[in-house]
Amino acid sequence: MSDELSYQIERTPINLTVGNYVKFESEHFKISELIDFDQIIGISTSDGRAKLLRIKELSPIEENSSPSDTVDLQHISDPDWQVAQKRYSIIKTLLEFPQYGRHEVTKIAEQHDINTATLYRWIKRFNTSGNIISLVPKKRGVQSGDWRIEHEKESLIQEVIQDYYLTKQKVTVQATVDEVKRICHLRNIEPPSPSTVRKRILAIPEKESLWRRGQKEKAKNKFTPTAGQFPNADYPLAVVQIDHTPADIILVDDEHRLPLGRPWITLAMDINTRMVVGYFLSFDPPSETSLSMCVSHMxxxxxxxxxxxxxNADWPVWGFPRTIHVDNGADFRSNNFKKSCATYGINLEFRPVKTPRYGGHVERLLGTLLKEIHKLPGTTFSSIKDRDEYDSDKNAALTKSEFEEWLVNLICRVYHQKEHTSLGMSPIKKWEIGIFGSNNEPGIGMPPRHNDKQKLMLDFLPVIYRTVQSSGIQIDKIFYYSEALRPWINAEDPVTNKKRKFIFRRDPRDISVLWFFDPELKQYFRIPYADQSLPGMSLWELEIAKKKLKEQGNTSANEAQILNALTYMREIINEASQKTKKARRQRQKQTEYAKKLEPTNPLKSKIPIKTSDSAALVLLDNIDSFTDIS
Incomplete structure (x- = not known):
């Protein structure tokens, strides 16, 4: 993460649609034409002159920012979050289409008993901010665009729909209306009108209604894609699949060039264009962190x-997808990741169990990449039979940095450029047509571009709640302190009168720093170790140190004991780095974490990456065609 002491949250992206306003240096321009992925033509609002502008040098206009952009996701109350999600579900149908007219907007507005102007306002808010937080109700007074019943009633209706209507009992709509009325009577709440309840039920997606009400076969027959197709993947970033796999190659450490083991690849693929839109490479097994890093890179x-x-290639891909399609791994199902996706309007879909056709696209791409990896020195191949007498450890030659250079070249200069059988063109060509259009089909335009790349990571980092004590805060028996915490020492919650818990976010790869969200200043503050002399470490190092102490019978170790154990372990690892693969892998992890290399902050790496002659990329000349991917 950044070395800054504090900063405000800023989620507003640069909207690159024609007619939108952007800022270049201190001047405002109206976008008149999209030239390519690097340049636009803007018309100055001060003197009307046209100017060629580089997209990477643009920034959003501050007036377009929403006050909600400065709120941490966890600070939004459940009722407000439900309202924002309901509003998003209403405008989502329109957002999914590149073009829509007043007729479509009016139709949706009438279906949900909402004023057309209100619906346009919601759409404008979401398109400006790029996230669902912009749809959270304002606090002062009754705002136009709120549901026409109080939040308490809305929450009650949703509760009854989830727990009573969407069940295998298949109760009727009228029975659901009566149940809402009954519970309102018990809670002394004025019941909503029957038509209001019916409209909420009608807003439920048919697929969800069939599935939850015990009609799974009917849902499968109606919504299951045929072989070679994927539902709703009609344009770039409509559906992105993400999956993990261990790479079939042994990598070596940077210092001694001795074998370490196999890295994991987390890959994101756009289904419509077959473009690789993001990835993450690590020696750690799949986790919420690797998933978050992959999404940030995307x-x-x-x-x-x-x-x-x-x-030396182009990779003109950025932006949030409408849907992320994943398997049922625990890392994909974390509450923090779900809410982070929902914030940016990402629909998170899980692959139905025992339905391999749903994950075939990204799995086939990963399989093809692994075949290319089999040509590299140190490959493990895909089976013992294929490996035969080949000694993977003895032939290993590439470091993680060198392998990553090879991988990025493979993706950008080979895979993206070669014709794809099912597309009839290369993925990069399909992407360009999808964005800019062609004679036969309109493009969707360039996705909003997030200017503050680094701060984006905070929405996806794991959350920890803690009270603030006079000594700071304690997490995993490690103390943290900064003057930014002083105003909140022993603070009480104004509602419960108990000690108030605050939001902290932590990168598991570097737990020497926490990020504290000040609820009044609407800023994140960097909170370091209370003892500044302590060494930095990752969460996996801390867990290993605690495990070692537990094995020694110490189940209540304090900070000093944990850090002493960590120091001792590092000394052992340094001494054994040329003797065992496990020790070298741990040392290499320390090296990787020390670089603080992130997709959101690539050019601020604290340790420069060097490429050895042994990793010569002439291997790219031997790449086979990717036409077998469908």
Missing amino acids: VIPKEDWLILHNV
């Missing part, structure tokens, strides 16, 4: 990433 522009990895 969303941000990649010019700096290409410079970092010495790749």
Whole structure:
């Protein structure tokens, strides 16, 4: 993360649609034409002159920012969050289409008993901010655009729908109306009108209604895609699949060039164009962190990433997808990841169990990449039979940095450029047509571009709640303190009169720093160790140290004991780095974490990446065609 002491949250992206306003240096321009992925033509609002502008040098206009952009996700109350989600579900149908007219807007407004102007207002708010937080109700007075019943009633209706209507009992709509009325009577709440309850039920997606009400076969027959197709993947970033796999190659450490083990690849693929839109490479097994890093890499522009990895190619991909399609792994199901996706209007879909056709696209791409990896020195191949007498450890030659350079070259200069059988063109060509259009089909336009790439990570980092004591806060028996915490020492919650809990976010790869969200200043503050002399470490190092102490019978170790154990372990690892693969892997992890290399901050790496002659990328010349991917 950043070394800044504090900063405000800023989620407002740069809207790159024709007719929108952007800022270049201190001047405002109206976008008149999109030239390519690098340039636009803007008309100055001060003197009317046209100017060619580089997209990477643009920034959003501050007036377009919403006050809600400065709120941490966890500070939004459940009722407000439900209202925002309901509003998003109403405008979502319109957002999913590149073009829509007043007729479509009026139709949706009438279906939900909402004024057409209100619906346009919601759409404008979401398109400006790029996130669902802009749809959270304002606090002062009754705002136009709120549901026409109080939040308490809305919450009650949703509760009854979820727990009573959407069940295998298949109760009728009228029975649901009566149940809402009954519970309102018990809680001394004025019941909503029957038509209001019916409209909420009609707003439920048919697929969800069939599935939850015990009609799974009917839902499967109606909504299951045929082989080779994927539902609703009609344009770029409509549906992105993400999956993990261990790479079939042994990598070596940076210092001794001795074997470490196999890295994990987390890959994101756009279904419509087959473009790789993001990835993350790590020696750690899949986790919420690797998933968050992959999504962050997908969303941000990649010019700096290409410079970092010495790749002379284009990768003109950025923006949030409408849907992320994943398997049922625990990392995909974390509440923090779900809410982070919902914030940016991402529909998170899970692959139905025992339905391999739903994950075929990204899995086939990963399989094809693994075949190319089998040509590299140190490959493990895909089976013992294929490996035969090949000694993977003995032949291992590439470091993680060198392998990553090879991988990025493979993606950008080979895979994206070769014709794809099912597309009839290359993925990059399909992407360009999808964005800018062609003679036969309109494009969707360039996705909003997030200017503050680094701060985006905070929405996806794990959340921890703590009270603030006079000594600061304690997490995993480690103390943290900063003057930013002083105003909140022993603060009470104004509602419960108990000690108030605050939001902290932590990057598991570097737990020497926390990020504290000040609820009044609407800023994040960097909170370091209370003892500044302590060494930095990752969460996995801390867990290993605690495990070692537990094995020694110490189940209540304090901070000093944990850190002493960590120091001792590092000394052992340093001494054994040329002896065992496990020790070298742990040391390499320390090296990787020390670089603080992130998709959102690639050019601020604290340790420069060097490419060895042994990792020569002439291997790219032997890449086979990717036409077998469907």
